[in-house]
Amino acid sequence: MSIWVDVAKVSSGINVVVLLALSAIWARNYLTFRSKHAVGLLVFGVFLLAENALAFYMYLLDPTLSGWFSTKVPVIVWRLMMLLHVFETIGLAFLAWVTVD
């Protein structure tokens, strides 16, 4: 079971890092252009960042929840949660590719 757990943890961690970088770019552009497009991207980035940071916290840091997630959660659930995070990582990788360009 541990492979699914690890992949989910790692990809939620990667998502946090990528979203921090993207949000920083969008925040800087918002300060420069004051456009609703930049602020729209920034709001999207910040909320997706919050989602991933929360997942990361629950999986690894919270004293009660991290124990529960690593021992009591069935394999099928972990597989699906892993997929959610990995899909997001792939989507974010493409978004980063076009944004950092």
Place this chain on the structure above:
Amino acid sequence: MEAVLWYVLTGTRGGENRVRILKTVEEQPRNANQLAETLDLDYKTIRHHLDVLMDNDVVQRSGDDYGAVYLPSQRCRANWETVETIVDRID
């Protein structure tokens, strides 16, 4: 085209320099070397931004040679108001 302009110019890391390039070639078509000099940017950086702008049909190249000059595309000129709105925000 409007959405493309907003994204390419204000949604990406290189947006600000792309705005400067676009403003400069609108005043007068220039080649990559002249742009690098005028804007005090690395030649490679200019090349990269020109490629992105061409990919998105924001600028077009006149002539195929090494020294070809770049100018705003027709689609870009048709939406020049949007570009001006964006340019105004960094001045």
